[in-house]
Amino acid sequence: MLEHFPFYLVLIILIVLLIMLGSRIKVAYPILLVMAGLLISFVPGVPVLKINPELIFIIFLPPLLYEAAWAISWKELWRWRRVISSFAFVVVFLTAMSVAFVANHFIPGFSLALGFLLGGIVSPPDAVSAGAIVKFVKVPKRLSSILEGESLLNDASSLIILRFALIAVSTGTFIWHDAALGFAWMIIGGIGIGLLVGLVFMKAHQWLPTDVNMDIILTLVAPYVMYIAAEEVHSSGVLAVVSGGLFLSAKRHRFLKVSSRLRGENVWQSFVFLLNGLVFMLIGLDLPEITAGLQQEGIGFYEATGYGLLITGVLIAGRMLAAFGAVVVTKIAGRFITVADKHPGLKAPVVLGWTGMRGVVSLAAALSIPVVLDNDVPFPKRNLILFITFVVILLTLVLQGLTLPVIIKKLKFRDYGDHFPEAETEECLRAGLARESLNYLEQQYAGELKNSAVLQQLAGQWQIDLETEGAIHYPEPVRRIYREVLEQQRRWLLDKNRSEQRLDEETVRKFLHHIDMEEEKLRIG
Structure with missing residues (x-):
C-alpha cells in the first residue's frame, strides 16, 4: 500500500485536472475519468487498485447517498412521487427481469438467478453522470427533479434485487413467501432504522456541547452508522441512509449551528468530489483484472463484448419504452385522479429515456459479488458479469453521455410553468x-x-x-x-x-x- 502512495497522489491530481478539462470543453467528467482510467490501465507497471469486495458498498455508497439526500428537495420529491416511484421501483424491476430472460436465453450457462443478479447490477442509472451532463445544458426543473429523485431511490430497489439474486445463486432455491417477507422487512426496517439513527444524531447535535469540527465529524459518521446498523439486521442499508439523510436534511436548521452548516457544506462537497472521481477512475483501471478473469473462465474477449453490447441494447430499449409508457399511463390516469401534468408531451420522455448512464452503483454492486460461494466453489460467471457491467458503463457513458446534450439542445424545451422564473x-x-x-x-x-x-x-x-x-x-x-x-x-x-x-x-x-x-x-x- 505505502509503496504505491505516490501513484495515488498522482491519480488524485489527475482527477482534478480532468474534471477541470471537462468543465472547459463542456464534457461530463465521468466520461473523461473512465476513459483516462482505461488508458492508464494499459501503461506497463501501473499498480492494480484492488478493494475488498465486502468493503465496496461501505466505502463509497453511504456518503454519496447521504449527500444526495441532503441536496435533493423533499418538496420536489413529493411532487413528482408517482413518476419517481415508477422509475425507481417498477422500471428497475422490469429492467432486471428483461435482462434476466435475455441473459438466460442468449448467454450459455446463465441461469435465471444469474440473470436477475446481472439485472440488479446494471438496472440503476447513475445520478452523478446525469447531473454532470445536464449542467452544461438547460433542462426543465421537473426533469432534473425526477432524475434526482429516481437516482436516490433506484439504488435501493436494484440492490434489493441483487441481494435476493445472490441468495438464489448461492442456495439454488428461491422461496417466494420468504422473499416477500424479506422484501417487506428490507424496506420497512431500512426506513425505520434510518429515521431512528437520524433522530439519535439530531439529539446528539442538540444536547452535546459540540463545536463546528465535532458537528462536521458527526455528519461524516452518520451515513456509515445508518448503513451498517441496517445491514446488520438484514434490512436495506441504502434505504436507511436515504431516509435518515432526508430526515436530517429537513431538520438541519433546528440542530446544526450556522458555522457548522457553512463549513460542513464545503467539507462535504470536497469529500464527495473525491469519492466520485476515484470511483469513476477505478472503473477504467479495473479492466485488466476483469479481462484476465475472462481468460480463466475460457470466454473470449470479443464474445464477452458481444454479450455486453446485447445487455446494453436491452437496457437502452427498455428505458425508452418505460419513458414513453409513462406518458401513456399519465394520460390515462389523468382522467381519474389528479396528476402533476396531464399533458407531458413527447420531449421529456426522450430525455428521460436517454439519461440511462450507468456508473458508481453498478460498479460497486458488481465488485461486491463474492469470489467464492459458501462451499468454497468459485462464484459462477463472476468475471463475465464484471466484464458485461464494465461494457454497459462504458457504452452508456460514452454513447448516451456525449449525445444527451445535443439531444436536449435540439428539442428546445418549453417552459412548463412548474416554477416561477x-x-x-x-x-x-x-x-x-x-x-x-x-x-x-x-x-x-x-x-x-x-x-x-x-x-x-x-x-x-x-x-x-x-x-x-x-x-x-x-x-x-x-x-x-x-x-x-x-x-x-x-x-x-x-x-x-x-x-x-x-x-x-x-x-x-x-x-x-x-x-x-x-x-x-x-x-x-
Missing part, C-alpha cells in the same frame, strides 16, 4: 424578506428602531441587498436584534417554501445560505 423568484423572496424583517422590527423593537440610527440604516439596506461585503461591526444590542431578525427571515423562508409549490427550493436554499453568511459575519465581526 429564477429572477422573479429572487425578487419575490428579496421583497418578502425585507418586508418581513421591517415588520418584525416595527412590532418587536419599535422604540429601538426609532432611537437607533444604526438600525434605521440597516432597515434601509434590506431592500437593496441582503448580503454585504466584509464583517459587520455593530454594537452588541444591535447584533442581538439583528440575529433575531435573521432567525425570523429563516422561519419565513422555510414557511414560504412549504406553502408555495411553485417556488424553486434551490433558490430558497440560496437565500438561506445568504442568511447563514450574514449571521456568521455577525459572529466574527
